[in-house]
Amino acid sequence: MKDVAARAGVGLKTVSRVVNSEPGVTPDTERRVQEAIESLGFRRNDSARVLRKGRTASVGLVLEDLADPFYGPLSRAVEEVARAHGALLINGSSAEDPDREQELALALCARRVDGLIVIPAGHDHRYLEPEIKAGVATVFVDRPAGLIEADTVLSDSFGGARAGVAHLIAHGHRRIGFIGDQPRIHTAVERLRGYRAAMDEAGLAVAEKWVSPGSTAPARVRSAALGMLAGPEPVTALFAGNNRVTVTAVRVIAEQPRPVALVGFDDIELADLLGVTVIAQDAAALGRTAAEQLFRRLDGVPGEPSRVTLGTRLIPRGSGEIPPYAER
Structure with missing residues (x-):
């Protein structure tokens, strides 16, 4: 650092300010110090900095x-x-x-x-x-x-899920399935709570087979989705609890003989091209x-x-x- 100070024609404190991006140095002085640093190949001693600043x-x-x-x-x-x-x-x-x-x-x-x-x-x-x-x-x-x-x-996992399910309800759906993540995960719990709140606010009962929390492994999600889409009164829409669930749900829906609505929590790559409605987090x-x-x-x-x-x-x-x- 002494060599840098001597070459730039400044004091040690000025070199320290430049190296540590501290204020109080004119642009011309900073330029001369940086040129001296580059010329001499100076590297800051972070070990010494740790000892000094803790x-x-x-x-x-x-x-x-x-x-x-x-x-x-x-x-x-x-x-x-x-x-x-x-x-x-x-x-x-x-x-x-x-x-x-x-x-x-x-x-x-x-x-x-x-x-x-x-x-x-x-x-x-x-x-x-x-x-x-x-x-x-x-x-x-x-x-x-x-x-x-x-x-x-x-x-806002709760509010986002409630808005997504309310959106499906507003488009005429009354039988809506929820496929979520592990029930021990806070976000999964909040999104399921939002789903139930939207259904309750619309006066819609939730059948036990419409709700499936668990692993987001594709095989598990596929099985849950197919179960909800089968039978004499299948769900007409799915709400996917996260991006991994959404990806599998898109694949399952593509195989169905009739259209199934879908809203996913979290955006996914190519969702705009695939036309997937989502609740997006930032x-x-x-x-x-x-x-x-x-x-x-x-x-x-x-x-x-x-x-x-x-x-x-x-x-x-x-x-x-x-x-x-x-x-x-």
Whole structure:
């Protein structure tokens, strides 16, 4: 750093300000310092910076499944916010396994990340209490933390599902099936609750065979959909509880001899071309909001744990506007 200062004709403090993107440096001076850095091949010593500031300039992100398209824009948004704050993002997948989630989160803490953003797989997050007390800022996203109070950013799963089912009802459907995710997952519970609320508000009874929570594996979803579409009084419409369910539902409906309406929760690739009506979440906004809250905490902003709920959006594209076959 001394060599950079000498070559640029400035003091050590000025070099430090440029390297750490701090204010108080004129454009001309910053240019001379950057030229000196490039000429000398200077690299910032992050180890020394950690010792001086007590921060590692890194944050961890624990996702459910890196292969799920929903988490791509969420992860990218977190990374963009982290980068704007000069921090490195380290992420990993829990594979929807609570034990793996805990192992991954604690491994990130052991590597001294400054903060964590967690999409929970489990229902007990007391294992993070010592880390949070030690100063690891923590924000939960998509689902709330279990058995601890923490900053949380959610989508309105209940309101979105209620709006999607109400949309089908408004187009004449009275027998509507719901295929959702595992009943232990917060979002799955909220979306089923929204489905039931819309049916109840319309004065429609729900038959037991119309509701099928469980694994989102294609074989399980296919079996559930075919069961609802069979018999003397089949459902005339399906509400899919997430993007993976929607993909299988589209395939099953394409095989049916008569039209079946469909609304899916979460947008899917090519949904606009396929004409699939969806309740869309803003995954990028979820990630960005969570990351911004995390860095506010890291900057020392006090306050009780917050809970932010972001709205969803109904996107009609055709599949949710098909009237019941019997009335055509």
